[in-house]
Structure formats: structure tokens, C-alpha cells
Amino acid sequence: MEGTREKEELLREIERYFDCQLTDEEERRLRERIRHTQVSHPAVEEAKALMGFSTISGSVTNGEKVKRGIPFGKMPAWIKGMAASLLLLIAGGWIFLIADGSEGGGEYIAYINGKYVTDEETVLAALMDNMGEFNEGMTVAREDAEGELEDFSPFAECVESDFGPDDI
Amino acid sequence: MRRILLLLFLWCGIWLTSAAQTGLFIENMLNGKYASDPKVTETFMSGGGNKFLKKNHLTSFATFRGPAAKYSDIAERWLLKDAEKANGKNVRYKGGKLYYGMYSFTPISKKNGVKRNRYIYYLNNGVANGENVLIIYMEGTLLEDEADKLVRSMIKGLK
Numbered sequence: 001m002e003g004t005r006e007k008e009e010l011l012r013e014i015e016r017y018f019d020c021q022l023t024d025e026e027e028r029r030l031r032e033r034i035r036h037t038q039v040s041h042p043a044v045e046e047a048k049a050l051m052g053f054s055t056i057s058g059s060v061t062n063g064e065k066v067k068r069g070i071p072f073g074k075m076p077a078w079i080k081g082m083a084a085s086l087l088l089l090i091a092g093g094w095i096f097l098i099a100d101g102s103e104g105g106g107e108y109i110a111y112i113n114g115k116y117v118t119d120e121e122t123v124l125a126a127l128m129d130n131m132g133e134f135n136e137g138m139t140v141a142r143e144d145a146e147g148e149l150e151d152f153s154p155f156a157e158c159v160e161s162d163f164g165p166d167d168i
Numbered sequence: 169m170r171r172i173l174l175l176l177f178l179w180c181g182i183w184l185t186s187a188a189q190t191g192l193f194i195e196n197m198l199n200g201k202y203a204s205d206p207k208v209t210e211t212f213m214s215g216g217g218n219k220f221l222k223k224n225h226l227t228s229f230a231t232f233r234g235p236a237a238k239y240s241d242i243a244e245r246w247l248l249k250d251a252e253k254a255n256g257k258n259v260r261y262k263g264g265k266l267y268y269g270m271y272s273f274t275p276i277s278k279k280n281g282v283k284r285n286r287y288i289y290y291l292n293n294g295v296a297n298g299e300n301v302l303i304i305y306m307e308g309t310l311l312e313d314e315a316d317k318l319v320r321s322m323i324k325g326l327k
Contacts, residue, residue, distance in 0.1 A: 106218030111203030111210040124220070127211040130231040131322035134302040137293045141268050144296065145260055 007039050014047045191276060192253075193246040194288055197239070197303055198230040208234040224318055226308035227284055236294025236301045240265065243301050247271070247290055256312065267295045272312050284308055287315045 013030050016022050022030060034047050108123035109116070117123060202208045213221055214228045221229060232243075244266045251257060256272035269290040275283035289304040306315055 106215040106221070107213060108218070109210075109212040111200060111208065114204050114206040114208075116203070123211055123213065126209050127213070127229075127231055128322065130209060130211060130233045130302060131304070131319070133233060133293070133300065134231075134289065134291055134304060135320065135322065137291045137296070137298055137302065138268065140296050140298075141260065141291065144262075144267075 007041065010034075010037060010039055011041065011043055014043050017047065192273065192286065192288070192305075193249040194243070194303065194305060196246055197232050197243055198305055202232075202234060202239070205234065205238075208232070208239075221308070224308070225310040225314070226306055228305070228307040230303075230305040232303040233300050235299060236292055240292045240294050240301045243290065243303060244292075247288070250288065262295045265292060265295050266290065267292055270316075272315075276307075282309060285310065285312070285315075287312070289319060 010033060013022070013026070013033070017027065017030055030047075031051055034044065034051055035053055037044060106120075108118055108120045110123040110126045111117070112122070112126050117126070198210065198212065200210060203210055210230070210232050212228075212230045213226075216222070216227075221227060232239075247266065247269060250273075251259075251269070251271060254271040254273055257270065259269040260267045269288070271288045271290075273286040273288075275285050277283050284307050287304075287306045289302075289306075291302045293300050293302065304319065306318075310318070
């Protein structure tokens with residue numbers, strides 16, 4: 001009952017405010033009431049908007065924006081989990097596209113003497129060094145393997161067979 | 169229901185992240201993990217704008233070189249795991265160590281539907297009184313004999 005009376009009184013004050021009938025002191029008091037009131041009415045909302053206590057995106061009190069909704073920290077664990085998973089999905093997809101490597105510019109990366117290098121010439125030179133050493137090593141390895149196979153040749157000569165290499 | 173959804177989302181995230189990789193264990197040696205060691209030289213090339221890769225039908229090319237005394241056991245461990253999935257291999261052991269190994273794997277399909285072959289070449293020069301282990305990773309549409317030819321040709325020069 002008291003609430004209804006308070007509401008009617010507030011609406012009357014607002015009407016007077018719109019009619020410019022309030023004194024400075026009355027207007028100051030009305031601003032205070034409007035700022036703290038829980039009354040919901042189109043006239044109250046209009047007054048709030050006019051006095052700068054509300055905006056389209058959210059409420060404003062004393063020039064400070066009041067955030068709507070539940071803070072992330074207070075959200076249920078499953079919502080937080082899904083949000084985290086979505087982020088993971090986006091990040092994963094992004095990495096996937098990057099690593100796919102079929103499009104975009106060429107990427108040249110090298111680590112030489114503990115230093116990160118992206119210069120094309122330097123990376124290719126480092127690559128060439130690695131490949132050169134690999135091939136030199138592989139030449140030795142092949143000779144080693146062939147030498148080992150030759151150790152079997154005396155036994156191979158002892159084998160008598162109707163099949164020759166041309167029959168294979 | 170919520171838990172199922174959560175697990176599904178997490179699984180999708182993990183799958184997408186892992187899909188970005190080569191799908192091979194040897195990547196542990198090629199992702200810059202040991203790059204802070206001044207004795208290690210790593211190279212990595214990728215991207216459609218890379219002339220060298222384009223010319224050789226490659227999409228990724230990576231190499232690793234590091235002291236055999238330190239890295240041969242680590243590399244061998246990853247290689248043996250990858251070798252289980254290899255559909256072609258040529259390996260040689262010496263003195264109880266993996267001396268060299270060449271592996272080819274089942275092609276992977278990328279977003280444009282093109283299948284890419286993957287090859288690993290490994291050499292442990294430490295077995296033959298050398299200093300380093302060398303790893304080469306190649307990914308692209310090139311065939312196995314083309315990959316072999318490319319590796320052998322690179323002794324003469326890249327360009």
C-alpha cells in the first residue's frame with residue numbers, strides 16, 4: 001500500500017519535473033530518488049534516461065557503468081568449461097590453418113647456435129649444412145653396408161643353383 | 169548431459185590442436201624443444217609461398233642436427249615409436265644402435281583433400297665415429313623415390 005503511494009508520489013514528481021515546475025532543491029531530491037528507486041514504470045525509465053542514469057546498453061550510476069549479468073567467476077563450472085572448450089576449439093582451428101601450410105607466404109625458421117632466425121638465405125644455408133652432413137654420413141653408411149654384404153660373397157659362390165639372376 | 173557436452177567440446181578441442189601436428193613422435197625433436205642448445209641446428213620450412221617447397225612438391229621440410237652423444241637415445245626412442253606406424257622402412261643397426269633409418273608413412277589428408285606423404289630420414293653419425301645425429305622430415309605430394317632423389321641431390325646445392 002505504502003509502495004503504491006510512494007509510486008504515485010514519485011510519478012507526480014516526475015510529471016512536475018517534465019513540466020519544469022521543480023525547484024533546484026526538489027530536482028536534486030528527485031534525482032536521488034530516481035537513482036535508488038526500484039519502481040518500474042515507463043515514466044521512471046524515461047526520467048532515468050533523461051537524468052543520465054540509464055543507457056541503452058546498461059545502467060549507469062554516478063557516471064559508473066553497472067555491468068549486467070553474472071560475473072565469469074561466479075558462473076557454473078559447466079558453462080566455464082564450455083567457454084574454455086570453445087576457446088580451445090578456436091585456437092586449435094587457428095593453429096590447424098597455420099600449420100596446414102598450404103596457403104600464405106613461405107615460412108623459414110632456423111635455430112642456429114641457440115638463436116632464432118627467420119632470414120630465408122640463412123635458413124637455407126643452415127638447411128644445406130644439415131643436408132650436406134647427412135649425405136656425407138649416408139655415403140659412409142652405404143659403403144659400410146655394402147662392405148658387409150661383400151663378406152657374404154664367398155658363401156654365395158658356393159651355392160649351386162639352376163636359377164641365375166636373369167631368371168628372377 | 170552437461171558433462172557429456174563438456175567432454176565432447178574438450179575432445180574436439182584436443183583433436184583440432186593435435187591435428188595441427190605432423191602426427192608423428194619425431195616432432196618432439198623438430199619443434200624447437202632443443203633449440204636453446206648452441207650445438208643444435210634446426211631448420212623448418214612451410215607455406216605455399218616457399219619457392220623451394222613448391223619446386224619439390226613439399227609442404228613442410230624440417231631438419232635437426234645435434235650431438236649424437238646427447239640426442240641419439242632421445243631420437244631413437246621417438247623413431248622406434250613412429251616406426252611402428254611406418255608402412256615402409258629401410259633401417260640399419262650397428263653396435264646396438266640405430267645407425268640410419270628411412271621411414272615412409274600413411275599419407276595424411278589435408279583440408280583441400282590432397283593427400284600428403286610423410287618421410288623421416290635419420291642418421292646417427294656417432295656410430296661411425298662422427299659427431300652428430302641428423303633428422304630430416306618431409307611432407308608433401310612427392311613420392312618416395314622423389315624424396316630419396318631430393319635428399320641425395322642436396323649434397324650439390326639447393327638452388
